[in-house]
Amino acid sequence: MVTAQQWDLRPFTTWIAEEFLPSAKAGPGVADYGQSPGATRPALYGTADAACILYTLDRFDGIGPAGVWLQALARYQDRRSGYFVDDTPILPTAHNTGFAIGAMQLFEPHLHNGAAPLGTLSFAEPMRDTSWTERFFNTLDWRSRCYEAGEIVTGLASTFYNVTGVVERRWFDWLVSYIESAKLDATTGLAGLGKPEQGDLDQIGGTFHFDFVWAALHRTLPHAQARAKTLLGLQKTGGLWDEHNPWWLTFDSIYMLGRTLPHVPGDLADRVREAIAKAVTALAARALDSGTRTKDFVDHWQGVHMLTGALSAFAYAQQVFGTETLRTDRPLRLVLDRRPYI
Numbered sequence: 001m002v003t004a005q006q007w008d009l010r011p012f013t014t015w016i017a018e019e020f021l022p023s024a025k026a027g028p029g030v031a032d033y034g035q036s037p038g039a040t041r042p043a044l045y046g047t048a049d050a051a052c053i054l055y056t057l058d059r060f061d062g063i064g065p066a067g068v069w070l071q072a073l074a075r076y077q078d079r080r081s082g083y084f085v086d087d088t089p090i091l092p093t094a095h096n097t098g099f100a101i102g103a104m105q106l107f108e109p110h111l112h113n114g115a116a117p118l119g120t121l122s123f124a125e126p127m128r129d130t131s132w133t134e135r136f137f138n139t140l141d142w143r144s145r146c147y148e149a150g151e152i153v154t155g156l157a158s159t160f161y162n163v164t165g166v167v168e169r170r171w172f173d174w175l176v177s178y179i180e181s182a183k184l185d186a187t188t189g190l191a192g193l194g195k196p197e198q199g200d201l202d203q204i205g206g207t208f209h210f211d212f213v214w215a216a217l218h219r220t221l222p223h224a225q226a227r228a229k230t231l232l233g234l235q236k237t238g239g240l241w242d243e244h245n246p247w248w249l250t251f252d253s254i255y256m257l258g259r260t261l262p263h264v265p266g267d268l269a270d271r272v273r274e275a276i277a278k279a280v281t282a283l284a285a286r287a288l289d290s291g292t293r294t295k296d297f298v299d300h301w302q303g304v305h306m307l308t309g310a311l312s313a314f315a316y317a318q319q320v321f322g323t324e325t326l327r328t329d330r331p332l333r334l335v336l337d338r339r340p341y342i
Contacts, residue, residue, distance in 0.1 A: 006325050007280060009314060012287040013328045016307065017057060020297065021050060024304055030064030031072035035088070036303040044076040044086035044096060048103035049304040055106050055338070056311045058330040066107035067117075073100050074117035082121035090302050092148060098155030098162075102341035105162045109339075113165040124166050127156065130174045142183055146192040147205030153179075154209040158341035161216060172217055179210060180222060189227025199230040201242050201249060208252035211259055216340040224263035231257050232275055239282030246286065247296065247306055250279050251313035255336075258320050273320065280317045280326065283310070308335075312342060 026034030026042045033039075033046035047069070054063055063069075076084045076096070083093050084100040091099075104118065105111060114120045127133045140149035157175055160166045183191050190203035191210060207221075214221050221227070231253050235241055242249045254276045261269050286292045287310065297303040297310070315332035323331050336342055 005277060005321075006327075007284045008327045009284060009287060010327055010329050012284075012293070013057060013330075013332075015293070016053065016311070017059060017329070020307065021053065023298070024050065029068065029072060031069040033304060035090070035305065036301055037298050041087075042072070043088065044073070044084060044100055045090060045302065045305045047072050048099050049308045051103040051106050052308045052335050052342070053304070053311060055335055056308075056315055056332050057328075058333055060106075069107050070104055070117045073104050074119070076100055077119050079119050081123045082119055083123050090305070092152050092155065094152040094155030094159075096155075098158045098341045101159050101162050102335070102339055105339040106335070111163045113163050118163065121159065121163060121166055124156075124160065127160075128167050128171070130171060130178075134178060137178070142191070142193040142206075143195070144202065146195075146202045146207075150191060150206030150209035154213050154341065157213050158216075158339070161213065162339055162341070176214070176217065176219055184222070186223050187226060188230040189221075189223035189225070190230060198233055201234065201245075204231070204234070204241060204249055204252050204256070208256055211256055212336040212342070213340045215259070215336070220263065221259075224260040225265075225268065228257060228260040228264050228268055228272055232271055235275055235279070239278040239280075241279075247283070247313065248309040250283060251309050251316070254279050254313060254320075255316050258316060261320075276317060276320055280314070280321075283313055287314075308342065312336070 020037065023037035024033050024046065026032050026039045026046060031047050032042040033050040034041060035043045035046045039046065051069060054060055076086060078085055084097040085093060086096055111118055137153055140152060142149050160171065185192055185195060187197055188195065188199040188203065190199050191207040192203040195203055211221060240246050240250050241253045257272045257276055261272055286296060297307050300306055311332065312334060314326065315334040318326040318332050
């Protein structure tokens with residue numbers, strides 16, 4: 001049931017736990033999940049996303065030994081490079097790696113380089129040199145593929161954050177300085193180069209990935225007012241930011257909007273909350289409609305990953321509006337509060 005300022009998502013969270021996740025099992029092991037319901041073999045994103053979904057639903061009880069999940073994720077690691085690679089990769093290798101290690105962190109909070117089941121991250125060796133890393137990051141397309149650039153940079157950064165001992169602490173200080181001085185547009189408050197003055201959707205996906213890393217580092221991305229105004233201007237009339245990518249780009253946007261709230265004046269803060277509420281209303285309608293829900297999460301070839309974005313959007317909105325306003329079976333837990341990367 002959805003009203004103007006209240007959303008009851010219990011039918012959706014019950015459907016996930018009782019119908020969706022069982023249908024996404026793709027093998028006999030407790031951690032064998034495919035990329036979508038009906039898949040015939042496990043996948044990196046299937047297993048990692050199932051872990052994220054179960055964590056968000058607060059249903060980690062009874063899911064099996066942590067070691068089994070860690071071993072299931074470790075089988076996707078290339079033992080020579082240290083990268084994690086899916087059999088059918090859907091995102092850059094750096095994202096595969098950051099996401100798999102982020103899932104591992106849910107089961108083992110204190111990951112250390114070289115400790116089983118996590119093999120040595122050999123690919124990180126040259127990246128300890130920030131001059132080398134800067135040259136590499138400068139080869140990324142910050143003009144037309146900012147979304148991908150953000151995924152790659154923060155996939156690596158979150159890996160280094162979640163696995164202690166890979167880089168020194170000063171590496172993160174360098175990263176903050178590099179992004180804020182060279183890749184962040186003060187006009188829009190978003191990452192990207194040569195972008196329109198009103199901003200674009202590519203910047204939303206790219207900038208979002210820095211927000212949660214900055215949060216983990218206890219940093220605030222600058223230009224909060226400019227960012228809030230840009231995101232508000234890009235929101236569609238129906239509440240979404242992109243009808244072709246309704247879940248992830250909406251989650252990206254409401255998360256970034258919410259993080260501006262402590263740093264913008266009252267009238268702008270009111271507009272931010274109204275925009276988030278409008279987005280939640282649009283998303284809740286999709287989640288509660290069985291036909292749209294099937295199209296978005298069951299029929300989609302990476303439906304399990306899409307569901308991670310959907311649940312994360314509601315988990316963050318629940319933090320903004322409270323559990324009495326956005327109701328679920330159990331209070332949702334945002335994985336980004338546990339560790340950076342999604």
